[in-house]
Amino acid sequence: xxxxxxxxxxxxxxxxxxxxxxxxxxxxxxxxxxxxxxxxxxxxxxxxxxxxxxxxxxxxxxxxxxxxxxxxxxxxxxxxxxxxxxxxxxxxxxxxxxxxxxxxxxxxxxxxxxxxxxxxxxxxxxxxxxxxxxxxxxxxxxxxxxxxxxxxxxxxxxxxxxxxxxxxxxxxxxxxxxxxxxxxxxxxxxxxxxxxxxxxxxxxxxxxxxxxxxxxxxxxxxxxxxxxxxxxxxxxxxxxxxxxxxxxxxxxxxxxxxxxxxxxxxxxxxxxxxxxxxxxxxxxxxxxxxxxxxxxxxxxxxxxxxxxxxxxxxxxxxxxxxxxxxxxxxxxxxxxxxxxxxxxxxxxxxxxxxxxxxxxxxxxxxxxxxxxxxxxxxxxxxxxxxxxxxxxxxxxxxxxxxxxxxxxxxxxxxxxxxxxxxxxxxxxxxxxxxxxxxxxxxxxxxxxxxxxxxxxxxxxxxxxxxxxxxxxxxxxxxxxxxxxxxxxxxxxxxxxxxxxxxxxxxxxxxxxxxxxxxxxxxxxxxxxxxxxxxxxxxxxxxxxxxxxxx
Amino acid sequence: xxxxxxxxxxxxxxxxxxxxxxxxxxxxxxxxxxxxxxxxxxxxxxxxxxxxxxxxxxxxxxxxxxxxxxxxxxxxxxxxxxxxxxxxxxxxxxxxxxxxxxxxxxxxxxxxxxxxxxxxxxxxxxxxxxxxxxxxxxxxxxxxxxxxxxxxxxxxxxxxxxxxxxxxxxxxxxxxxxxxxxxxxxxxxxxxxxxxxxxxxxxxxxxxxxxxxxxxxxxxxxxxxxxxxxxxxxxxxxxxxxxxxx
Numbered sequence: 001x002x003x004x005x006x007x008x009x010x011x012x013x014x015x016x017x018x019x020x021x022x023x024x025x026x027x028x029x030x031x032x033x034x035x036x037x038x039x040x041x042x043x044x045x046x047x048x049x050x051x052x053x054x055x056x057x058x059x060x061x062x063x064x065x066x067x068x069x070x071x072x073x074x075x076x077x078x079x080x081x082x083x084x085x086x087x088x089x090x091x092x093x094x095x096x097x098x099x100x101x102x103x104x105x106x107x108x109x110x111x112x113x114x115x116x117x118x119x120x121x122x123x124x125x126x127x128x129x130x131x132x133x134x135x136x137x138x139x140x141x142x143x144x145x146x147x148x149x150x151x152x153x154x155x156x157x158x159x160x161x162x163x164x165x166x167x168x169x170x171x172x173x174x175x176x177x178x179x180x181x182x183x184x185x186x187x188x189x190x191x192x193x194x195x196x197x198x199x200x201x202x203x204x205x206x207x208x209x210x211x212x213x214x215x216x217x218x219x220x221x222x223x224x225x226x227x228x229x230x231x232x233x234x235x236x237x238x239x240x241x242x243x244x245x246x247x248x249x250x251x252x253x254x255x256x257x258x259x260x261x262x263x264x265x266x267x268x269x270x271x272x273x274x275x276x277x278x279x280x281x282x283x284x285x286x287x288x289x290x291x292x293x294x295x296x297x298x299x300x301x302x303x304x305x306x307x308x309x310x311x312x313x314x315x316x317x318x319x320x321x322x323x324x325x326x327x328x329x330x331x332x333x334x335x336x337x338x339x340x341x342x343x344x345x346x347x348x349x350x351x352x353x354x355x356x357x358x359x360x361x362x363x364x365x366x367x368x369x370x371x372x373x374x375x376x377x378x379x380x381x382x383x384x385x386x387x388x389x390x391x392x393x394x395x396x397x398x399x400x401x402x403x404x405x406x407x408x409x410x411x412x413x414x415x416x417x418x419x420x421x422x423x424x425x426x427x428x429x430x431x432x433x434x435x436x437x438x439x440x441x442x443x444x445x446x447x448x449x450x451x452x453x454x455x456x457x458x459x460x461x462x463x464x465x466x467x468x469x470x471x472x473x474x475x476x477x478x479x480x481x482x483x484x485x486x487x488x489x490x491x492x493x494x495x496x497x498x499x500x501x502x503x504x505x506x507x508x509x510x511x512x513x514x515x516x517x518x519x520x521x522x523x524x525x526x527x528x529x530x531x532x533x534x535x536x537x538x539x540x541x542x543x544x545x546x547x548x549x550x
Numbered sequence: 551x552x553x554x555x556x557x558x559x560x561x562x563x564x565x566x567x568x569x570x571x572x573x574x575x576x577x578x579x580x581x582x583x584x585x586x587x588x589x590x591x592x593x594x595x596x597x598x599x600x601x602x603x604x605x606x607x608x609x610x611x612x613x614x615x616x617x618x619x620x621x622x623x624x625x626x627x628x629x630x631x632x633x634x635x636x637x638x639x640x641x642x643x644x645x646x647x648x649x650x651x652x653x654x655x656x657x658x659x660x661x662x663x664x665x666x667x668x669x670x671x672x673x674x675x676x677x678x679x680x681x682x683x684x685x686x687x688x689x690x691x692x693x694x695x696x697x698x699x700x701x702x703x704x705x706x707x708x709x710x711x712x713x714x715x716x717x718x719x720x721x722x723x724x725x726x727x728x729x730x731x732x733x734x735x736x737x738x739x740x741x742x743x744x745x746x747x748x749x750x751x752x753x754x755x756x757x758x759x760x761x762x763x764x765x766x767x768x769x770x771x772x773x774x775x776x777x778x779x780x781x782x783x784x785x786x787x788x789x790x791x792x793x794x795x796x
Binding site for chain 2: 507
C-alpha cells in the first residue's frame with residue numbers, strides 16, 4: 001500500500017507523475033524504475049502528463065451506451081472544441097448508471113448533458129445531496145441501537161462460542177457473496193476462522209465496477225454503519241485485527257460517508273485497541289483503488305494492496321488461506337457485509353421470511369438502462385424481473401421490453417419472455433444467466449443488440465489486465481471482428497468466435513476472461529438474426545460451460 | 551512426500567513440488583512457453599494446462615502437487631485449447647521473426663508445428679518478395695492478424711521486436727530475478743502491454759548492462775542477438791565502429 005500511496009501523494013502534489021519525480025522516488029525508496037513504470041502505466045488514476053484545470057470523463061459503457069452516450073459525447077466534443085484548459089476523456093463505467101448517460105467533471109458525477117455547464121463553473125468538491133433518505137429494510141437499527149450485534153458478541157462470556165454461533169447462523173441463512181461469485185458467506189467465514197496463521201485480515205471489496213452496478217455505492221453512502229459492523233463481525237469471527245476497505249477511486253461520497261462512520265465508531269470505542277473493554281482489537285482503514293475493473297477480482301485486489309500491478313493470481317490458493325501478504329484474508333463484498341448485522345440481529349427466520357415464494361432474504365439491485373426510474377432497489381428475493389421493472393417505473397418511453405441482463409455486463413442477456421424469472425441465484429441460473437453483481441440492465445424494444453454486445457466485449461477488452469494469453473489476445477481479436485462487422489456488415493466468422501470463446505472460458509486465469517464473450521454468445525443464442533454469420537442452426541457458442549461458470 | 555498419479559502413472563514428490571515438476575520425473579514434457587525451471591513460475595501462457603478432476607483446467611507449472619491428485623496431461627479438450635492458444639499467439643507473430651540470430655531456438659514455432667497449429671508456414675513463403683517481410687503477420691486459425699508494435703534497435707547487443715513478444719515474462723524474471731539487474735518490467739495494460747526498460751526507455755538508453763540473459767531466455771524472436779563485424783581496415787579513423795551483419 002505504501003508505494004501506491006506514495007505515487008498518489010506525489011500526483012496530488014504535482015498534478016502528474018513526471019520522470020524526474022519518479023526517479024527521485026525510486027532512489028528514495030530503493031524501488032527499481034521498472035516497478036514504478038509497471039504501476040503508473042497500469043492504473044488509470046495515474047497521469048504522466050499535466051492535466052488541464054477541468055477534465056470531463058465520459059462513460060461509454062453498457063447503461064450509458066443504451067442512453068445514447070456516444071451521440072451526446074460527440075455533440076459535447078463539438079460544443080467544447082477549442083475550449084482552453086479543458087479535456088474530454090473516455091472512462092470506463094463510473095458507477096453512477098442511474099445518471100446515464102453519465103459523466104464526471106473533475107470527479108463530480110453528473111448527467112453528460114449537464115457536463116458543459118458544470119465545467120464552466122469548475123466544481124471542486126463533491127457535495128452530498130441533502131434530503132430525507134428512505135429507510136432500508138436491511139437496517140435492523142434505530143440510530144441509537146447501531147452496532148448492537150457487535151456489542152452483544154463482545155459481551156458474550158465465551159467469544160469462541162459466540163463466533164461459532166455467528167458462523168452457524170450465516171450458514172443457516174444461506175447468505176451468499178453479493179459481489180458476483182455467490183460463494184456461501186458462512187462457509188467462507190468458517191474456513192478463514194479455521195486457518196492457523198496470524199495475523200489475519202478482513203478486506204471489504206468496495207471496488208464495484210461492473211457496468212450497470214452501483215448498489216454498493218448507495219449502501220456505503222447510506223448505510224455505512226452496517227458495512228463497518230459487518231467488517232468488525234468478520235474480524236471478530238475469524239480473529240483478525242485489521243480491516244481494509246478497498247474502495248474504487250470514483251466513489252468520493254462513499255469515502256466521505258465511510259470516513260465519518262469510522263470516526264464515529266472510533267469515538268464510541270468500537271474500533272481501536274480493546275474494543276468496548278474486551279480482548280478484541282480492530283483497526284479499519286480505507287484504501288482507494290488507483291483504478292480498473294479488474295481490481296474487483298479478489299486476487300488482483302490483493303496484488304494492488306501489495307503494490308503490484310493488479311493482475312489476478314493463479315488459484316488455488318484462495319485468499320482465505322493465502323491472502324494479503326501471504327496471510328489468511330477474509331474478503332467479502334460491501335452488500336454481503338452490510339447484510340450480516342440484520343441477519344444476526346433479527347435471526348434467520350426473519351431473513352427467510354423477508355424473501356418471497358420460498359426465496360430467502362433481501363437483495364439490493366441496481367436497475368439501469370431503459371427504465372423510467374433507474375436506481376438502487378431493495379427487493380425481497382424472489383421478486384420477478386418484470387415486477388422490478390414495474391417498480392422502476394416500467395420500460396422507458398412506453399416501449400415493450402426486448403431483453404435484459406439480470407446480473408450486469410457479464411451476465412447472459414435474456415429475452416423478454418424470461419421476465420417472469422424470480423430474482424435469486426438458482427432461478428436465474430436455471431434460465432441460463434446469473435445473478436452476477438445484482439445489476440438489472442433493461443433493454444427496450446427497437447434496440448439493436450449486436451452494437452450492445454460489442455460495447456460490452458469492448459469493455460472487457462479495455463479492462464483485461466493483459467497477464468494471460470487468452471484474455472489479452474482473445475478479447476482484442478473478438479473486439480476487432482465485431483467492429484469490422486458493425487462497420488461493414490461483413491459476417492462474423494462464427495467458427496473463430498467459438499474458438500475464442502472456448503479459449504477464454506477454458507484457459508483464462510480469472511473470471512473476466514471466462515465471461516468476456518457472454519454478451520455476444522447470448523445475443524447469438526436468442527437473437528441469431530441480429531448476428532451476421534451466426535446461423536440459426538448453430539446458435540450460441542455451442543460450448544458446454546464448466547459447471548458453475550455460467 | 552506427496553503421492554499422485556499422472557496419466558495413470560504413480561509418482562512421488564516432495565511437498566511444494568508442482569505438477570509440472572512431477573510430470574518431468576515421469577519423463578512427461580508438458581508444453582510451456584512462459585516457464586523455465588530456473589524461474590519462479592507465473593502460469594501466463596496457459597499451455598501447460600492439465601485436468602485434475604476440477605471444473606477448471608489448471609496450469610501445471612504453478613499448481614502444487616496434492617496427495618491423491620489424478621492428473622491428465624492429454625485429452626481432446628487440452629489439445630484443442632493448446633492448439634488454439636498457439637494460433638492466438640501466431641496471429642500476432644511476424645512471419646520472419648524466427649529468422650533472427652538467437653541463442654536458443656524459436657520455441658513458439660516449434661510448438662506450432664508440434665501441435666499442428668493452422669498458420670501459414672514462413673518457409674513456404676520464403677520465395678515471396680516485394681514487401682518488407684519483417685512487419686508481416688498472418689491470420690492463424692482464421693484469427694485476425696495484429697500488427698503495429700514497435701521495433702527497438704537502440705541496443706548494440708540485443709534487438710527488440712515488440713510485435714514478436716508473447717509477454718511470457720521470462721526476460722523480465724531473467725533480468726530482475728536471475729541477474730538482479732532490475733531493468734525490465736511491463737508497461738501498459740491489456741492488449742497494449744509491452745515489455746519495458748526502466749521508465750519505458752529505449753533499451754540502448756536504459757540502465758541495461760547488456761548481460762544477454764533476456765535474449766537467452768526469450769522463447770521467440772522478440773529478443774535476438776545483433777551480430778557485428780570488425781570494420782574493414784580502410785574504414786579506420788572514419789568513426790565507423792562496425793557493421794551489423796543482418
